[in-house]
Amino acid sequence: MSGLAKTEVDLSLQHAVLGLLSVAPASGYELAKHFEQTLPRVWHAQNPQLYPVLSKLAASGKIEVSAQGPRNRSTYALTPAGRGELRHWLVEVEPDRTMRSEVYLRAFLLTFALSAKDALEVLDREAKVWQRERDGLASFIAESEQFVAPHDSHMIAYDLTLRLADAMLGWCDETRRRIEARL
Amino acid sequence: MSGLAKTEVDLSLQHAVLGLLSVAPASGYELAKHFEQTLPRVWHAQNPQLYPVLSKLAASGKIEVSAQGPRNRSTYALTPAGRGELRHWLVEVEPDRTMRSEVYLRAFLLTFALSAKDALEVLDREAKVWQRERDGLASFIAESEQFVAPHDSHMIAYDLTLRLADAMLGWCDETRRRIEARL
DNA sequence: TTATTCATGTAATGGGTTACATGATTAG
DNA sequence: CTAATCATGTAACCCATTACATGAATAA
Incomplete structure (x- = not known):
């Protein structure tokens, strides 16, 4: 077919x-x-x-x-x-699991290429961006849940975006701690 | 400059x-x-x-x-x-935050386009792939930690990949629960 | 009536992929 | 000596981006 x-x-x-x-x-x-x-x-x-x-x-x-x-x-x-x-x-069809994400690339390179000071500055800026995105999505989900069930497809899709934002935030946080441990 | x-x-x-x-x-x-x-x-x-x-x-x-x-x-x-x-x-330079990931795209479309049965089957297959990747990375990190400090740049980069895999696994798990709640 | 948004496109350019070509070096 | 791997590339094609063009409908 x-x-x-x-x-x-x-x-x-x-x-x-x-x-x-x-x-x-x-x-x-x-x-x-x-x-x-x-x-x-x-x-x-x-x-x-x-x-x-x-x-x-x-x-x-x-x-x-x-x-x-x-x-x-x-x-x-x-x-x-x-x-x-x-x-x-x-x-x-077997998925193509390769990605091309500038956000991940920058995160990956951050600590190799930058001084602790620069890295912390960039990290904080990124964390703010993801925090704003995460908060916006979280409150949108909370509102929506009054009208649609959590097993609704839209909710499932939003949940993915939320979890990816959380992963980035967790990484920013942990990385800040690791870099500070260097000093 | x-x-x-x-x-x-x-x-x-x-x-x-x-x-x-x-x-x-x-x-x-x-x-x-x-x-x-x-x-x-x-x-x-x-x-x-x-x-x-x-x-x-x-x-x-x-x-x-x-x-x-x-x-x-x-x-x-x-x-x-x-x-x-x-x-x-x-x-x-302000990052370009757009992405193009077939994995995320498929996750996003999964529950819109498939029956509960098909969705659960695909979800389990995906979860297995991410679990294998996650486990491999986790044990590699555990081994490496005997030789390098957690604030080493390589460790910080691995941590990102680990967290993204965890986010996918968490989503697979939660989504399975939500779909089963539909039945 | 003027600006904005809706709506569909084309052309030029640039980036990415696949297939192919070539040959040197190393491992068995 | 043979196969695998190392190492660099070219050519053709496809996909993606930017800039531009056009005009209809709506809101101020």
Whole structure:
């Protein structure tokens, strides 16, 4: 069954799009906003990439235009074939576990390349950023839990982001302690 | 001071290379192995990318050939200018916090796109992978701690990888519980 | 009516991946 | 002597980013 291209490439962006459309039908413009607002720490993709991908997916029958709106707006929805491809990819295709994260890279290099003083300064700045992100997400989750159950898919997804932020915060904290132990 | 190109692009790979060279001088071949073996969850980069980058960095005086070996081998080392550029980037340049991780993407989509049964199966497979990685790293850290202090830079870097693996494991566990609560 | 947001795109450029090429050195 | 590993690269292709273009709808 299927595959998205002749050559067996991975093409995660196409699957990311199928995945977002499995949550709800959306236009290219809305997808771009989802990538920017809810997925920037997961899968980064912008506007000019998306339209060609949507055309390809439509051409191969994985998605279809489910509604036309004002300003030339086309809302796309998954077809059964698209849903099948998404399931196939999630269940049967071995994940590519490589990553490319500037945040992790900087954390990794921090203590090799910087003096204790510089490292502590950068560490504190980073910790603040992650703390703000963590707090924002935590209170959003707390509010949402009044309306949706914790086993709701959105809650499960937020939980992942929260745990990754916590991991970074824990590391910042522990690293501060280790660097201070050097002095 | 400086910057790596005329146009103010980010060019993290060049900084990743400067960072690895700040740990120890290395050849292109050795750098490729470091990226593959110690950084695959941080910054992915391969062989054919590295040689042009090394030439560019050498041309701009950020690194220099510090030793020639057998088989045409050139070992590169940071110059003071390279060390300065690396510090500048780590301390003064605002990080790009976007990521592109297929692992996170799959986790994010898992419960939206799959049945409880499929989701639990995938979740268990993932948990096993992360558990193996976590255990391997944890015992490596335990061994190493007999020889190096916990404030050693290598230990600090390993600690980050360990915490990220723990975050994934915690999420797998919690998500399993949440999905079972649905049934 | 003017500015903003919505909405879809194209073109040029740059970065990343795959496949391939070449040959030296070392281990068995 | 043969296979594996070390070591450096090139070429073609694909993917991603930036800048730009266009125009419709809505809010002030």
